[in-house]
Amino acid sequence: MNISIEMSLYPLDDNFLSIIKDIVKRLNSAENIVCKTNTMSTQIFGECNIVMQLLNEIVQYSFTTYGRQVFIVKILNGDVRPENG
Numbered sequence: 001m002n003i004s005i006e007m008s009l010y011p012l013d014d015n016f017l018s019i020i021k022d023i024v025k026r027l028n029s030a031e032n033i034v035c036k037t038n039t040m041s042t043q044i045f046g047e048c049n050i051v052m053q054l055l056n057e058i059v060q061y062s063f064t065t066y067g068r069q070v071f072i073v074k075i076l077n078g079d080v081r082p083e084n085g
Contacts, residue, residue, distance in 0.1 A: 003051055004080045005044040009062070010070040019066050023058060030054050034081070041072075045079050 011019040024042060027035045033046035033054060044051055059071060 001048045001077060002046060002079045003048045004076045004078065005051060005055065006041050006074040007044065007055075008041045008072040010072070011066055012068040012070070013066060019062075019069070022065075023062055026058060026061070027054070036081075043081075045081055048077075 009020055009023055010016075013019060024037050027042055027044065028037070032050050033044055035045075036043045044054070055073070062069060062071075
C-alpha cells in the first residue's frame, strides 16, 4: 500500500534554518520514495513500510541531534500526487 505524508518541522532553536535544511537534505537522499519540498512543508510518497521507517529514523535523528522541536505530520493512504490522481 502506498501512502502520502505531509510534514512540517519547527525547531525550537535560533539556528532553525540550518536544522530544517539538514532534515530536508536527508529526506531527499532517501531511496525508494518521492520527496517534494516547498516553503510550507515536505511531502513524502511511497510504500507504507518504507515511508514510515524513514519517518521514524528522521524523527529520532532530529530529536537526538537537535533537541526540542515540533513535527507536524499528516498521513493519508494512497499516493495523492496530482500526476497519480
